[in-house]
Amino acid sequence: AQSVSQHNHHVILSEAASLELGCNYSYGGTVNLFWYVQYPGQHLQLLLKYFSGDPLVKGIKGFEAEFIKSKFSFNLRKPSVQWSDTAEYFCAVNGADNAGNMLTFGGGTRLMVKP
Amino acid sequence: GAVVSQHPSWVICKSGTSVKIECRSLDFQATTMFWYRQFPKQSLMLMATSNEGSKATYEQGVEKDKFLINHASLTLSTLTVTSAHPEDSSFYICSARGPLLETEAFFGQGTRLTVV
Numbered sequence: 001a002q003s004v005s006q007h008n009h010h011v012i013l014s015e016a017a018s019l020e021l022g023c024n025y026s027y028g029g030t031v032n033l034f035w036y037v038q039y040p041g042q043h044l045q046l047l048l049k050y051f052s053g054d055p056l057v058k059g060i061k062g063f064e065a066e067f068i069k070s071k072f073s074f075n076l077r078k079p080s081v082q083w084s085d086t087a088e089y090f091c092a093v094n095g096a097d098n099a100g101n102m103l104t105f106g107g108g109t110r111l112m113v114k115p
Numbered sequence: 116g117a118v119v120s121q122h123p124s125w126v127i128c129k130s131g132t133s134v135k136i137e138c139r140s141l142d143f144q145a146t147t148m149f150w151y152r153q154f155p156k157q158s159l160m161l162m163a164t165s166n167e168g169s170k171a172t173y174e175q176g177v178e179k180d181k182f183l184i185n186h187a188s189l190t191l192s193t194l195t196v197t198s199a200h201p202e203d204s205s206f207y208i209c210s211a212r213g214p215l216l217e218t219e220a221f222f223g224q225g226t227r228l229t230v231v
């Protein structure tokens with residue numbers, strides 16, 4: 001069974017601070033990795049995804065994530081956050097060998113950016 | 116990206132009644148649809164996975180007779196909460212994906228169900 005762990009449940013930052021949200025997963029095979037964001041009152045949106053290739057993935061709104069296979073990690077980063085980044089962030093994983101494989105989500109990290 | 120439409124966005128119902136939530140993929144064929152439940156301040160928990168034309172696969176602890184899932188076509192899946200109780204009040208989210216390994220899952224906007 002696959003599982004995802006997000007270590008930070010709540011993060012509070014000031015604008016222009018750098019962000020790194022941790023995500024570790026466990027799965028016995030090849031994985032696809034995702035970061036989703038849920039802004040207040042809105043639905044989940046994909047920030048970025050990793051299927052294969054370059055382990056450093058760039059997504060929308062200046063976010064990036066690095067897949068480190070040896071550490072089973074897929075941490076999300078942004079060099080300078082904005083107030084509008086206030087949202088909940090979810091890391092997710094599914095097995096790459098089965099298109100019907102469901103996403104398993106981490107517990108989420110609620111980010112608050114102070115203006 | 117592809118669009119998944121979920122309806123209704125919110126619903127209030129009385130205890131004992133049934134509620135149907137629809138999830139539609141508007142511009143792609145969703146061979147697989149997933150239903151999640153999100154409790155307050157918690158993550159999304161997968162309830163069931165459905166493939167078009169076959170029975171849904173429920174996660175452990177999810178009552179299949181209570182949460183009826185139908186995936187009758189490549190663009191529509193429905194979740195029916197039968198004989199709803201206040202503890203069923205929650206935020207329900209569907210997602211859909213196409214047949215290719217490289218495709219991501221797209222999410223509906225969610226349905227907030229309140230059972231009174």
